[in-house]
Amino acid sequence: MAKRSALYAIAAPAPSSARTLIEHAYARLRDDIVSGQLVPGEKLRVEHLKERYGVSAGTLREAITRLASDALVVTEGQRGFRVAPITxxxxxxxxxxxxxxxxxxxxxxxxxxxxxxxxxxxxxxxxxxxxxxxxxxxxxxxxxxxxxxxxxxxxxxxxxxxxxxxxxxxxxxxxxxxxxxxxxxxxxxxxxxxxxxxxxxxxxxxxxxxxxxxxxxxxxxxxxxxxxxEGRASLPGSAAPLLEGKGLQDS
Missing domain, CATH: 1.20.120.530 (GntR ligand-binding domain-like)
Incomplete structure (x- = not known):
């Protein structure tokens, strides 16, 4: 019974105040990724970003995990997270x-x-x-x-x-x-x-x-x-002007 209670405690939702902080961090990170302030391919270093967004490392990781489910962030196994590339x-x-x-x-x-x-x-x-x-x-x-x-x-x-x-x-x-x-x-x-x-x-x-x-x-x-x-631009996060893959030539 004690084991079942412990499992329940682990699975219990975060308090509303914690959820609010996670939502706020998620929204700010998402906006910064979408607007390009966080560059495609950029490594998301939790220890640095927690100061920028004014939240704890745990809250920031929760927000980043949500962004990964939105495909705006990619995980690198044990090496952390990066902003999803654009191609x-x-x-x-x-x-x-x-x-x-x-x-x-x-x-x-x-x-x-x-x-x-x-x-x-x-x-x-x-x-x-x-x-x-x-x-x-x-x-x-x-x-x-x-x-x-x-x-x-x-x-x-x-x-x-x-x-x-x-x-x-x-x-x-x-x-x-x-x-x-x-x-x-x-x-x-x-x-x-x-x-x-x-x-x-x-x-x-x-x-x-x-x-x-x-x-x-x-x-x-x-x-x-x-x-x-025409070589007037290169996608952020790329090393040189590019047309990755076939692009939209036929669209």
Missing amino acids: TEDLEDITNLRVQIETEALRQSIRTGDAQWRQRVEQAFAAISAEEPIAPGRRHAWEQLNTRFHEALLSGHASPWTVHVLRLLSRHTERYRSFAMALPGCVRDVHAEHTAIFEYTMAGQDARAALALEAHIRTTPDLLIQALR
Whole structure:
């Protein structure tokens, strides 16, 4: 009986205060990875980072372990953790998966969405339109509104798993978008892209809306691949300008 009680004690959840600290550390680390402040491939040294984030080593390890389950961090056996690398092969995979899931979810949402759904989409579009073009220092706010807009589009067809999967893919996409948006000569009218998706959606034209959404999703990888091809950029964490794998040449 004592043995069973000991096992239960080990498996018991952390107190709410500890969970709050873990959540806070997880969110800060995730944002720093997604924004590129923690560089792809960078070793996550717990003893150094605990000072930066103001938490204990144990709390930091818990947060990093959660990030590993999100594929934003990779484990190295007994050697610790590193920020997950970014490659064109990875970007291609993420992009194709987003296109498959998100465009079909939008079509279903347009077909089944009600008046409340339309109102959510209209409000989300108005909110992000007010932040475009993206002002320096406002990228984090814009990213939150961008997520809200995309989720509102799909909310007419309730699917918790679709939302869960797309949120994970969105964080990975944002890593590449953060890099692509800083490229010299990167010209893109995101507001026009959002407007096309919104107008087709509100008009009930599910096929056109899905095509506009696919073009929107593929624009970031296309711009990034072009810059890599032309030698104007190299991916963070790589030793030289690169096009790893076949990239998105056929996308």
